[in-house]
Amino acid sequence: MAVKKEELFNTVKKRKLGWFGPINKKSWLFPQVGKFYELYHMDAVTGVNELGLIYMKGEWAHSGFPExxxxxxxxxxxxxxxxxxxxxxxxxxxMMSERCKTMGRAASKFDKVVKREICQVSTQGTKTYNYLDGDTGDATSKYILAVCEKTENKEGTSSYGVCFIDTFIGTFHLGQFTDDRHLSRMRTLLAHYTPTxxxxxxxxxxxxTLQLFNANLTSALKEPLSPGKEFWESSKTxxxxxxxxxxQVDSGDVILPDVIKNMVSENDALGLTASESSDLALRSLGAIIWYLQYCLLDQELLSMRKFEEYKPKDNCDAAMNKRSSFDPKLRHMWSIAIRLCSGPFPSAGSIPNLPSLPLDILIFSMIHSLGSAGKSKNHPDGRAIFYEEVxxxxxxIxxxxxxxxxxxxxxxxxxxxxPSIASLKSKLLTKTVSISSTGSQSGAHFPDITEDLNFFDTAxxxxxxxxxxxxVPSKGVDADYDQALDDIKSIEKELGDFLEAQKKxxxxxxxxxxxxxxxxxxxEVPESAWxxxxxxxxxxxxxxxxxRFRTSQINDLFRQLMDAEERKDACLKDIMxxxxxxxxxRHKKWIAVVECLSVLDVLIALSNYSRAGEGDMCRPEFVLLDEDAKPMLEIRDGRHPCVSRTFExxxxxxxxxxxxxxxxxxxDSDYSESQVVLxxxxxxxxxxxxxxxxxxxxxxxxMGCYVPASKCRLTPVDRIFTRLGASDRIMAGESTFYVxxxxxxxxxxxxxxxxxxxMDELGRGTATYDGTAIASAVVKELSEVIKCRSLFSTHYHSLVEHFKHDSNxxxxxxxxxxxxxxxDDPxxxxxxxxxxxxxGACxxxxxxxxxxxxxxxxxxxKCAIQKSKKFESSVESNKMFRTVWKTTSSSDLLTLMKTVSLN
Structure with a gap:
């Protein structure tokens, strides 16, 4: 029988099960019963319908599966x-029976229930990798995003505070920015870090903003939170x-990460007031913290102290997001004209495939969680009984x-x-592959982890x-375990010595x-010695x-032995x-290694592409800008990087x-500095x-990569704008032309x-005259006002006629x-x-x-051809009429009349 969640909650509340809070009415419960997780009532119905489970026998609907x-x-x-x-x-x-015996009163039927606690609430945006999971091969970044908005009432602009985190990795991104009425920066954020x-x-x-979420994030889970109570103010955060x-550090003091510290007002000595430029960001962080507390993930993720300031990406002064298997979201900022292939790489056969290295940054998050003493003592997972513990x-392991x-x-x-470091010309590559402890290279980035690895190899x-x-730790790994073993050995020796004395x-x-x-x-004393x-x-x-007898000395030594054995067992239980x-x-060392290997992965990939490219490949030449220089681009024998490799x-x-x-x-030198190409x-x-x-x-x-061309010269580009293709946004209520x-x-x-x-064929989504007029005005703006490098494709030949004498x-x-x-018949x-x-023009x-x-x-x-001829004739007649009307010279008028008579 399926019952409403509210009825189930009321039943559980009457039974005083503390692990079921009001907020969990929104969740599907997977309670552990022995070696199984079982679902009851409406949750069981969901399990049968969505998971293909089968109902178990009983008076109420329930289903389940093995742990x-x-x-x-x-x-x-x-x-x-x-x-x-x-x-x-x-x-x-x-344990439940033992608890009931020590209660000091008669145990009620509610007391005679095995204790259960919620250990984690998982959603699309808060799933983590832990020991319950299998392979991490299909794990992808899934962000949970908190957004706080403040309308500026100025040209429709708004200020946003954002905080988002990939719970697989545990890195918090925190920022605040002002957006235009088109929400350009918010759209960019959603494109780069698409939240689930x-x-x-x-x-x-x-x-x-809500419409933007509904249109662009159709499959994402969207949750409104109560202001103040769930979506905290910055002061509460x-x-x-x-x-x-x-x-909290070892000294007991609380030291905020630098990103958060920089967002605190300088006028507040207590550090409980946000600066004006960060109030919305800290409110968004508060919402994330509240939600992580609800999911019982706050201690696990916040204690990693991984915070980054989010700044809107308004230009492309940095170029690339390389997603290696080491770190799905490790961003490499490449300056222009990096000399990648200036030094010899080891042969390709001598270097294992870097993406196949068994280094997954998801493991770091899991190891941090499993190594946390606070979670082990205070989190319900530390008390959980797993029947598949082995x-x-x-x-x-x-x-x-x-x-x-x-x-x-x-x-x-x-x-x-x-062997090749001395001959490398690339500073970036040299620093990446130089081990910091050698001292032979200043600024070496790769840390020496030999001792660390040896420690874990012999631990x-x-x-x-x-x-x-x-x-089972080796000697010297854990001082408490070693002390317990030494105590056991010493006490057992004393007991042995005491027995030898009693024999005498x-x-x-x-x-x-x-x-x-x-x-x-x-x-044990035989009868002969009584x-x-x-x-x-x-x-x-x-x-x-x-x-069989004991003495007071044996009792004292035995108590000491049992204490030492208990300490040994406690150490073994906690040694993992x-x-x-x-x-x-050693987290900082591991991260430094992963970053170096990720950089090396990128450099080798770019180098391999540059060397394996079919046809001419050249190193781009950047022209530095000065006061007199204008933006320029010169590509000779350029080929499409993707199509050229798949073209058959x-x-x-x-x-x-x-x-x-x-x-x-x-x-023609009149067009030598034209910034717009039609x-x-x-x-x-x-x-x-x-x-x-x-x-x-x-x-x-x-990016610093060789390009498929015989020559490439350019001045740096700050942003690339594209208006390619044609599509509408039905969910946002926007037509193709509006987009x-x-x-x-x-x-x-x-x-x-x-x-x-x-820009590709602007204006195709409306009437011909309107489209031509808009396209013409845009080309004029680009060529005369903005004066940026532009490629503008069009089928409006009247547009070509209009600009054919324009030097811009x-x-x-x-x-x-x-x-x-x-x-007559095209x-x-x-x-x-x-x-x-x-x-020229086509x-x-x-x-x-x-x-x-x-x-x-x-x-x-054929019908279309006839209609086209009539339309062209009408257009030419109108054009000729306007030309005649504007002509004031008799000689020009005579020329036009001759042209008309010839036609």
């Missing part, structure tokens, strides 16, 4: 948008961080040892560069630990200790022909956490692209490919002289060859695309050829 399968079933529900609360047993039936879950203040977010032990322990092996392999890779028997799932006292060489566990160390037993002996037990904590204490139809046709500088092949050509002739090719070559150049204009508006407002603009605009087209040219023409970008777009290739019915094409 070992938790991750598979929980993840399936989470991916469908559900929240899953993992409820673990925190005592066994035996969004938190916002209920009733305090604008309709425009800072107070919580100061009072809790998230950032399996989980083996999995933890296997992951840990794989990580250690990955670091050792990474060190060997870097060591292969040692315990790896093979035995993987087999048994238990770590009783004159009996057959005396021996008897017993196990708590009954150990009873001196007459010599002193009064200090205390009878404990007996058997036929023998009696201590080993992991020791690894986590023959040789790819290279093209020259010259903007803002004199073209050596152009005899691109025409037949449909399917390669205009869009050319524009994308130029954009990609510039991006690669500013075009919105993007164009952002370009005209934000582009600078040093930007690159790529250069004309170019994609060439084609026409056979059987026939103005459908019979055969068009051969040459895919060559040449000077006379026609040859749209009927595209119609024929698309198998439009012949009669439809």
């Amino acid at each position: 070992i399968a938790y991750n598979r079933y929980a993840d399936a529900l989470i991916q469908k948008g559900y929240k899953v609360a993992r409820v673990e047993q925190t005592e066994t039936p035996e 879950q969004v938190l916002y203040e209920r009733g305090r977010i604008s309709a425009q 800072l107070k919580t961080l100061a009072e809790e032990d998230y950032f 399996t989980y322990s083996k999995r933890k 296997e992951d840990f040892l794989t990580t250690i092996e990955g670091f050792r392999l990474g060190t060997k890779i870097v060591e292969k560069f040692s 315990f028997d790896h093979k035995k630990a993987k087999k048994d799932g238990v770590i 006292v009783l004159n009996c060489r057959s005396l021996a200790y008897w017993g196990t566990a708590k009954n150990r160390f009873q001196i 007459k010599n037993i002193p009064n200090s002996y205390e009878l404990i037990s007996s058997k036929k022909g023998a009696k 956490r201590r080993i992991f904590h020791s690894f986590d204490e 139809g023959g040789d790819f046709i290279p093209n020259d692209t010259v903007i803002g500088t004199k073209d050596e092949t152009d005899e 691109v025409t050509g037949p449909n399917m002739g390669g205009k869009s490919t050319l524009m994308r090719q130029v954009g990609l070559i510039i991006i690669m150049a500013q 075009e204009l919105s993007e164009t508006s952002a370009i005209l407002r934000q582009a600078t002289q040093h930007s690159l603009v790529l 605009v250069r004309l170019g087209h994609m060439a084609c060859m026409v056979e059987n040219e026939n103005d 459908s019979q023409e055969t068009i051969t695309f040459l895919y060559k970008f040449v000077r 006379p026609k777009s040859y749209g009927f050829n595209a119609a024929r290739l698309a198998s439009i019915p012949e009669e439809v094409i």
Whole structure:
């Protein structure tokens, strides 16, 4: 039977189960019952419908699955948008019985229930990697984003505070910015760090922002939080961080991370007031902290102290996001003109494939969590009873040892560069592969981790630990464990010496200790020696022909022995956490190694691309800007970086692209400094490919990579704006034409002289005259006001006529060859695309050829041809009439009349 969640909550509340709070009415509960997780009532119905489980026998609806399968079933529900609360047993039936005996009163039926506690609430944005999970190969960054908005009431602008975190890695991004009415910066954030879950203040977010979330994040979980109570004020956020032990150091003081410290007002000595420029950001952080507390992840993630300031990416002065298997979100900032291939790399066969290294930054987060003493003592997971504990322990050890092996392999890779370091010309590469302890290279970035790796190699028997799932530390690894062993050995020796002394006292060489566990160390005395037993002996037990005794000295030594054994067992139980904590204490070293290997991964990838590229590959030449220099771009024999590698139809046709500088092949010097190139050509002739090719070559150049061209000279580009393709945004209620204009508006407002603009067929989504007028006005703005490098493709030939004498605009087209040219029946023409970008304008777009290739019915094409002729005739007549009307010279008028008579 399915019941409402509220009814279940009321039932649980009456039974006084403290682990079920009001907030968890929103979650699907996975309570552990023995070796299974079971779902009840409406949760069971969900399990059957969504997970394919089957109902179990009983008076109420319930279903379940084995403990070992938790991750598979929980993840399936989470991916469908559900929240899953993992409820673990925190005592066994035996522990429950013992608790009832020590209560001092009669145990009620409620007391006779095994204790259970919620250990974690998992959602799309708060899933973490832990020992319950299997392989991390499919783990991808999934951000949870908190947004706080303040409307400025000035041209529709708003200020935003944002905080987002990838809980797999544990890095918090915190920032505040002002956005335009198009929400350009917010759109950029959502594109770069697409969240799977969004938190916002209920009733305090604008309709425009909410519409943006609904349109761009259709599958994301969006949750409004109560202002103040759940979405904290900045003062409450800072107070919580100061009072809790998230950032507590060994001395007991709380030291905030630098990013948060810089957001605190300088006028508040207590550090409980946010600066004016960071108030919204800290409020967003407060929402994230509250939500992590709700999910029981706050201590685990905040204690990692990984905070970064988020600054909107308004330009491309830094170029690249490389996602290696080491760190899915490690961002490398590359300056222009990095000399990547200036020094010899070791042979490709001598270097293992870096992405295959078993170094996954997700492991760091898991090891930090498992090594936390605070979580072990205070978190419900530290009290949880797992029936598959051995399996989980083996999995933890296997992951840990794989990580250690990955670091050792990474060190060997870097060591292969040692013989070549002196000959490397690249400073970045030299610093990346130089080990800091050698002292031979100043500014070496790769830390020496040899001693650290040796410590973990000898800390315990790896093979035995993987087999048994238990770590037994080697001597010298853990002082408490070593002391306990020494005490046990010393006490056992004293007990042995005492027995030898008693043999002499009783004159009996057959005396021996008897017993196990708590009954150990009873001196068994045979009947023949009873007459010599002193009064200090205390009878404990007996058997036929023998009696067993203890003395006060034995009792004292046995108590000491049991205490030492308890300390030993406690150390063994905690030794895995201590080993992991020791690894986590070296966190900065591990991160430095991963960053160096990631940089090396990128450099080798770029180098391999540069060397393996088909055709000419050149190193870009950057022209430094001075007061007189103007932005320019010169690409000779450029090829599309992607198409050239997948093209199978023959040789790819290279093209020259010259903007803002004199073209050596152009005899007309009037257009030598034209910043706008008006691109025409037949449909399917390669205009869009050319524009994308130029954009990609510039991006690669500013990454420091060789580019597919024989020559590439340019001044640095601060931003690349694109208006390519045509699509609407149905969820946002925006038509294709509106999307075009919105993007164009952002370009005209934000582009600078040093930007690159790529605009493809602007104005196609409206009436011809309107589209032509808008396109003409945009070209004029780009060429006369902004004066940035631009490629503007169009099929509006009136636009070409308008700008053909403008020195700020250069004309170019994609060439084609026409056979059987026939103005009366263009459908019979055969068009051969040459895919060559040449000077001048294309006379026609040859749209009927595209119609024929698309198998439009012949009669439809012929009808279209007739309509086209009539339209062209009408346009030419209107044009001629306007020309005659404006003519004032009699000679010019006579010339026009002759032209009309000839036509």
